[in-house]
Amino acid sequence: MKFLTHKGKRYRIEEIDYGFAFVVSNGKTKWLQINKHLAEFPKLYKRIIKHEKEHLDSKNPHIDFWTDFKAGFMYDKDLLKFMQRYPRSFLAYLPVFKENGVWGCNWYLILIYGISLLLFGIVAFLLLRHFIF
Numbered sequence: 419m420k421f422l423t424h425k426g427k428r429y430r431i432e433e434i435d436y437g438f439a440f441v442v443s444n445g446k447t448k449w450l451q452i453n454k455h456l457a458e459f460p461k462l463y464k465r466i467i468k469h470e471k472e473h474l475d476s477k478n479p480h481i482d483f484w485t486d487f488k489a490g491f492m493y494d495k496d497l498l499k500f501m502q503r504y505p506r507s508f509l510a511y512l513p514v515f516k517e518n519g520v521w522g523c524n525w526y527l528i529l530i531y532g533i534s535l536l537l538f539g540i541v542a543f544l545l546l547r548h549f550i551f
């Protein structure tokens with residue numbers, strides 16, 4: 419079994435074959451889920467571990483939101499390569515997930531998708547108004 423040590427605490431690493439990495443919690447303990455194929459991309463793996471450590475540090479969901487917001491705008495060649503080689507990593511972008519048999523949703527993604535849809539709607543509306551009416 420693999421472990422990650424961060425600030426004197428040991429977190430179990432559970433290997434999965436989808437997404438990238440997640441910090442999961444059952445209310446009592448926190449552990450990490452990491453796509454096992456990430457080991458083939460050592461630089462990307464390091465970066466993702468660093469990002470997950472930021473999640474481990476944060477106690478409130480607003481900071482989590484900001485952590486993901488910053489990460490979302492970081493361009494990474496290895497990340498694109500990884501996603502091409504392992505398309506199941508795209509499951510990280512699904513707004514719903516199943517954890518310990520219970521469905522949950524990722525509010526950050528729902529918000530991002532909602533804003534995108536709204537902007538798309540506004541642009542579509544303006545274009546239609548311009549060309550049709």
Ligand SMILES: [Zn+2]
Pocket residue numbers: 469473485486489
């Ligand atoms: Zn994140």
